[in-house]
Amino acid sequence: MMFNSSYFTPETFFLTGLPGLEAIYPWLAIPFCSMYFVALIGNSLILVVIHGNSPLHQPMYLFLAMLAFSELGVSASTLPTMMSIFLFSTNEISFNACLFQMFSIHSFSIMESAVLLAMSVDRFIAIYNPLRYTAILTVPRITRTGVIIVLKSVVIMFPLPFLLRRLPFCGHNTLSHSYCLHSDLIQLPCGNTRPNSILGLCIVTSTFGLDSLLIVISYGLILHTVLGITSGEGRRKALNTCVSHICAVLVYYVPMIGVAMVHRFVKHAAPAVRLLLANVYLLVPPVVNPIVYSIKTKQIRHGLVQILLQKKCAICDLHGIQEFEPGDSRRNGEAIQAWKP
Template sequence: MSMFNDTRVKSSVFLLTGIPGQEAAHIWISIPFCSIYVVSMVGNAVILFIVKTDPSLHEPMYIFLSMLALTDLGLSISTVPTVMGIFWFNAQEISFTACFAQLFFIHSLSFIESSVLLSMAFDRYVAICNPLRYASILTTPRIAKMGLAFMLRGVLLIFPLPFLLKRFQYCKANVLSHSYCLHQEVKKMACSDIRVNSIYGLFVIISTVGMDSLLILLSYVMILRAVLSIASQEERLKALNTCVSHICAVLLFYTPMIGLSIVHRFGRDLSPLVQILMGYVYLLVPPLMNPIVYSVKTKQIRARMVRTCFK
């Protein structure tokens, strides 16, 4: 009898959430979301095409930019099926396997992007603080090794999470508050002890985003010291201007990520709509804005785009 009472009904799917209370307007809401995805994918694809086809852009700064564009493209592709599935077809159900696969790609690509932003900060540090050794430090083989290391770090750190989640029993309503799967949400749906996931998740965040953001801050402290030592104000502004695009990319990436983490951990009294909107900003805004920022602020990319459009 006790065995029967302890038996729990297992659910086999998670339920995704669009925008609560606006189900009737989902088809209209899908228009701006679809536009964001199209602009994000086209923008990042254009960046990749320009860097690949223009030999004058085969420099460290633009190679790192192409890595950033490739990562943003992957993030858009990994979320578009479920987000647009909800708004177009009201497809709220997602299987455990598909959900675990999606969160693996979302988190691993996010941590890879954090690593790429760190490498771009290092690129600006070398270019401003040690310009004479720039070409000898950031060689193409070394950049390729850095890219491989970033990818391995992101993949290997996230790889255990789907397996840790798979061993849990899920016997609740399993309604997620986003239209895609995130580890911090899925683990809360479990009826099991999630302490291992919580501890490991905290370790991953500290060793990736936490470490990267501190190193980026340190890089800019040293860049600022080097720039202030330059006698000419015009040269100072010119040196700082080369960092503007990267600073914008850093703010676009880390601000929504930190905001979403704070909302998940401390925003229990907030409206669910705030959490949902923060989730969309976290995953949709950086891939959308990064190509626009670099196109506007980087003269070489802008000129190449103009030549391509009017050829």
């Protein structure tokens, strides 16, 4: 630690896992590792399917690729410290690494919220004006939207690490989560954190607050448009196109609201419960969304099947097995004979 009169800049921070549950960390690592595996593999497969299938280079799927990318970023940002705590019982993180993790987590979270808003606008245009849907949401326009979302997420978070670096710390370097968050870090300095708090509040209001409000407005407009459809079957089909996105919005915002409510009103809850909910808040959306979109979206499901079939063919080629018609017993016999070592 570098001391300067009555304050110092800590070299490391100490992260908090789940207090009181240290004895079962190896067992807790199993569900956490499983969730990370599903999140990383699931979102990666979504990106591979969309990238490798030109028919999926349409607005809805391009926005879905952006969502998968942002969720991969959130998962990759929290993975190192979470796994180091639950697998190796190591809870130290360097000062600079902590600031970088904070920046990454918040940037990708802001990006995810903005993509969910863009997807709600996409669903509104698809239902309100289906004939001009692809003419309005062209690939260049979607690309510009994605670039703007990324730049906005990075630029809006850029000042916070520098504002934190200028603050003096007075003996406290223990954080209350398994990862670094801005709201947690500004509790530690003994200097004036008002600029950090004001900027943090502005960021939350102008991103999560505004995005959620605009999503609600978008779905109000969608509902008004759907009610104007005379055919009951048409209304059902129109709403069915929004089911996956509604699930994504609920999975993203409900845990966030739940964590805020627990911190605000359930003061007597055990610290481990609050911290577990905070961990679930960041882990659940990247896990659930690929599953929901794979189940509800036929094109994504078919793309995943194609990838699995390609892997199967590659394995067959590796062993010298040829695929024949099921009814051709001669050729099946030849294939079996050829496969024998």
